[in-house]
Amino acid sequence: MSDNDHLPAEVLLYxxxxxxxxxxxxxxxxxxxxxxxxxxxxxxxxxxxxYTKRFNLIFEHLDENAEILxxxxxxxxxxxxxxxxxxxxxxxxxxxxxxxxxxxxxxxYLDELMEQYHPDEDHRLEFITDDGRHYMEHNKHAYDAxxxxxYDGFYPVFELLTLEAMKLMHAGIxxxxxxxxxxxxxxxxxxxxxxxxxxxxxxxxxxxVLLVPAPTEGNDVTCNYVMFASDCYDHITDMIxxxxxxxxxxxxxxxxxxxxDYIY
Numbered sequence: 640m641s642d643n644d645h646l647p648a649e650v651l652l653y654x655x656x657x658x659x660x661x662x663x664x665x666x667x668x669x670x671x672x673x674x675x676x677x678x679x680x681x682x683x684x685x686x687x688x689x690y691t692k693r694f695n696l697i698f699e700h701l702d703e704n705a706e707i708l709x710x711x712x713x714x715x716x717x718x719x720x721x722x723x724x725x726x727x728x729x730x731x732x733x734x735x736x737x738x739x740x741x742x743x744x745x746x747x748y749l750d751e752l753m754e755q756y757h758p759d760e761d762h763r764l765e766f767i768t769d770d771g772r773h774y775m776e777h778n779k780h781a782y783d784a785x786x787x788x789x790y791d792g793f794y795p796v797f798e799l800l801t802l803e804a805m806k807l808m809h810a811g812i813x814x815x816x817x818x819x820x821x822x823x824x825x826x827x828x829x830x831x832x833x834x835x836x837x838x839x840x841x842x843x844x845x846x847x848v849l850l851v852p853a854p855t856e857g858n859d860v861t862c863n864y865v866m867f868a869s870d871c872y873d874h875i876t877d878m879i880x881x882x883x884x885x886x887x888x889x890x891x892x893x894x895x896x897x898x899x900d901y902i903y
Contacts, residue, residue, distance in 0.1 A: 688716075693877075711733070729765075733767045814870065819868075849872070851876070
């Protein structure tokens with residue numbers, strides 16, 4: 640199943656096989672897999688990627704009625720999981736691509752979620768078409784968690800990971816809130832200069848910055864990591880140590896160079 644006529648040229652939708660051998664529908668953007676959904680009946684709302692499963696660690700510290708903001712919707716895999724597995728939680732999703740919701744409805748079972756759970760009726764799921772940085776600059780609400788998963792192909796949106804952006808994330812969560820971010824790196828963590836710089840940048844704003852690996856089976860070179868930043872929580876399951884002794888702060892003025900020279 641694939642129908643890409645209505646999508647931007649850099650977005651592709653198609654069925655493929657994941658590393659677990661199961662069939663998945665893929666949302667690809669600029670050659671990077673951004674989202675996926677199992678096609679098997681009864682698994683449409685299950686999480687495919689390991690890093691999205693790590694997002695659930697926020698609930699170690701938050702109530703199940705948490706208000707969540709997610710920046711980067713893609714095919715809405717994590718929002719679908721939250722709505723279907725945490726019946727008291729709500730999630731607002733900021734996505735810059737105006738076609739993303741329609742694609743998720745048509746190909747990634749978001750329509751099925753809406754019919755089954757009616758999250759629009761009790762205001763548990765909100766769709767916001769906006770640039771993530773622009774939204775945070777104008778946001779007046781404090782969430783229990785803000786989750787970053789905004790990518791352009793293999794590139795994280797750098798404008799949401801600078802010191803100036805970290806201050807916006809901090810202002811956008813409650814005193815007991817958490818900022819979680821899906822970040823790229825290498826399996827050899829100390830080679831992950833960009834990741835370590837993001838962690839160091841976050842440490843200038845948040846009291847605690849924790850890191851959890853989210854490896855992909857069969858990939859022994861690169862690895863996703865999830866950062867959990869807060870002012871309250873100094874522990875989370877499977878957290879690992881890291882060293883930012885040789886790292887530096889990322890500023891807005893660095894983003895152009897990052898887009899030109901980015902290496903994990």
